[in-house]
Amino acid sequence: xxxxxxxxxxxxxxxxxxxxxxxxxxxxxxxxxxxxxxxxxxxxxxxxxxxxxxxxxxxxxxxxxxxxxxxxxxxxxxxxxxxxxxxxxxxxxxxxxxxxxxxxxxxxxxxxxxxxxxxxxxxxxxxxxxxxxxxxxxxxxxxxxxxxx
Amino acid sequence: xxxxxxxxxxxxxxxxxxxxxxxxxxxxxxxxxxxxxxxxxxxxxxxxxxxxxxxxxxxxxxxxxxxxxxxxxxxxxxxxxxxxxxxxxxxxxxxxxxxxxxxxxxxxxxxxxxxxxxxxxxxxxxxxxxxxxxxxxxxxxxxxxxxxx
DNA sequence: CTTTCTGCAAAAGCTTTGCACTCAA
DNA sequence: TTGAGTGCAAAGCTTTTGCAGAAAG
Numbered sequence: 001x002x003x004x005x006x007x008x009x010x011x012x013x014x015x016x017x018x019x020x021x022x023x024x025x026x027x028x029x030x031x032x033x034x035x036x037x038x039x040x041x042x043x044x045x046x047x048x049x050x051x052x053x054x055x056x057x058x059x060x061x062x063x064x065x066x067x068x069x070x071x072x073x074x075x076x077x078x079x080x081x082x083x084x085x086x087x088x089x090x091x092x093x094x095x096x097x098x099x100x101x102x103x104x105x106x107x108x109x110x111x112x113x114x115x116x117x118x119x120x121x122x123x124x125x126x127x128x129x130x131x132x133x134x135x136x137x138x139x140x141x142x143x144x145x146x147x148x149x
Numbered sequence: 150x151x152x153x154x155x156x157x158x159x160x161x162x163x164x165x166x167x168x169x170x171x172x173x174x175x176x177x178x179x180x181x182x183x184x185x186x187x188x189x190x191x192x193x194x195x196x197x198x199x200x201x202x203x204x205x206x207x208x209x210x211x212x213x214x215x216x217x218x219x220x221x222x223x224x225x226x227x228x229x230x231x232x233x234x235x236x237x238x239x240x241x242x243x244x245x246x247x248x249x250x251x252x253x254x255x256x257x258x259x260x261x262x263x264x265x266x267x268x269x270x271x272x273x274x275x276x277x278x279x280x281x282x283x284x285x286x287x288x289x290x291x292x293x294x295x296x297x298x
Numbered sequence: 299c300t301t302t303c304t305g306c307a308a309a310a311g312c313t314t315t316g317c318a319c320t321c322a323a
Numbered sequence: 324t325t326g327a328g329t330g331c332a333a334a335g336c337t338t339t340t341g342c343a344g345a346a347a348g
Contacts, residue, residue, distance in 0.1 A: 024322050024327060045312080060330040065313070073251075078286075081230030084338070086312055097268070099276045102222075110273050115264060119246070119285055124259050126290035127248045134283040136268055137227075141275035173302060173347050194337080209305040214338070233313070235337055 006093070007037045010076050017074035028059050032067040036077060037091065042107070044086045080133050082107060095120070095132060101140035103147070108140070155242070156186045159225050166223035177208050181216040185226060186240065191256070193235045229282045231256060244269070244281060250289035252296070257289070 003011075014033055018025050035051050036043070043051075049064050068089060071077040077089045082098060083105070095116045099108040119132040139147070152160075163182055167174050184200050185192070192200075198213050217238060220226040226238045231249060244265045248257040268281040288296065 026322070026328065028329070058330095062314085062331080063329055066328080081233070084230070084236055085310095087233055097271065099271065099273065099278075101276075102279060108274060108276065110271060112267070112271070115267050118261070118264050118267075119283065122246065122248065122259060122261070122285055124248065125257060126293070127250075127257065127285075128288045128293050129248075129285050130251060130287040132283060132285045134268065134281060136271055136276075136278050136281045138279040139277045144275070144277050175303065175347070177304070207305095210337095211306080211339085212304055215303080234335095 003034075004037065006091075007034065010037065013074055013076060014071070017070070023070075028063050029067050029070065031057050032059065032064060033071060033076065036068075036071065036089070041090050041109075042080075042082075042088050043090070044088050046086070048089075075130075078131055078133070080135075082135065092131065097134045097136060099136050099138065099140070101143055102137050103139060103143040106140050152183075153186065155240075156183065159186065162223055162225060163220070166219070172219075177212050178216050178219065180206050181208065181213060182220060182225065185217075185220065185238070190239050190258075191229075191231075191237050192239070193237050195235070197238075224279075227280055227282070229284075231284060241280065246283045246285060248285050248287065248289070250292055251286050252288060252292040255289050 010033060011030060014029065015025060018029070032048065032052065035048060035055070035057075039048065039051055045061070045064050045068060048068070049059070049061060052059055052064070068077060068079075072079050072089070075092055078092045079087050079089055080098065081087055082100060094111065096109045096111050097115065099110060100106070115134070116132070119134065120129045122129050159182060160179060163178065164174060167178070181197065181201065184197060184204070184206075188197065188200055194210070194213050194217060197217070198208070198210060201208055201213070217226060217228075221228050221238075224241055227241045228236050228238055229247065230236055231247060232254070243260070245258045245260050246264065248259060249255070264283070265281070268283065269278050271278050
């Protein structure tokens with residue numbers, strides 16, 4: 001599979017980040033980055049690990065946690081806490097709002113440039129915004145209809 | 150300690166919710182509600198449990214989880230996932246935005262009526278908004294200064 | 299009385315940690 | 324050569340679950 005422009009760019013970012021921080025460029029770190037680009041939206045550490053395993057590249061759970069942390073630190077991934085039990089990650093391509101149904105737990109994504117801009121403009125008390133994670137809790141259509149009965 | 154107006158109102162809401170859902174009005178549920186009002190902002194299940202214990206009212210962990218769920222369902226509490234390891238709860242008095250420092254993990258709260266209004270107005274695909282949980286990740290002043298060195 | 303709720307303890311899951319070995323620099 | 328990184332397994336925490344006994348309705 002040919003590498004996308006975006007992936008090549010991310011690899012460059014990771015390389016520079018590691019070099020500047022004087023940390024090592026291990027094959028595992030790049031393999032995990034590649035796999036994250038395949039999975040694309042909303043994956044957990046477990047899914048990432050399973051996907052690696054499935055494609056025949058074995059890495060330890062600890063390494064995945066370690067790497068995912070690094071990928072967040074250099075802005076390639078973003079961590080969202082949408083569910084109680086585990087963190088989920090996604091590529092930092094765009095900012096969007098998550099709509100989570102309180103009943104069935106389904107997750108939708110919505111874009112709203114205006115809200116996005118305002119959230120990232122927040123600078124109270126000298127705080128420097130990086131990215132946001134906005135979740136609106138409520139009822140999805142099907143659960144709303146079901147509750148009407 | 151005299152009960153505040155807000156607490157009395159919350160007790161009424163809980164009472165009505167339980168009656169309508171045909172669930173039981175147990176002393177534990179009201180004791181936990183009272184304690185949640187004492188703690189006020191950002192507490193976890195563990196803190197709630199410890200606070201109960203400290204004031205001599207023993208309840209099991211399972212009951213706290215159960216009750217906190219109910220309090221969220223009837224809109225008295227809101228659950229926020231701000232940290233990896235545990236959920237935190239707060240009274241649903243107002244909507245605000247959390248500013249979380251990616252380095253030290255400190256949490257600030259900010260109010261912005263405009264963003265709030267927009268988030269609660271989201272109605273894509275028939276989704277019915279209840280409340281939002283918006284977190285801006287970035288650097289707090291002290292961590293920003295420290296990183297400049 | 300019946301059925302839900304509580305308490306207790308065990309189980310389940312995600313995340314972190316410690317240590318020996320490996321390997322990037 | 325050497326210290327950071329990996330793998331593995333155990334430990335740590337929060338959350339969930341199962342079941343017997345308590346108690347609300």
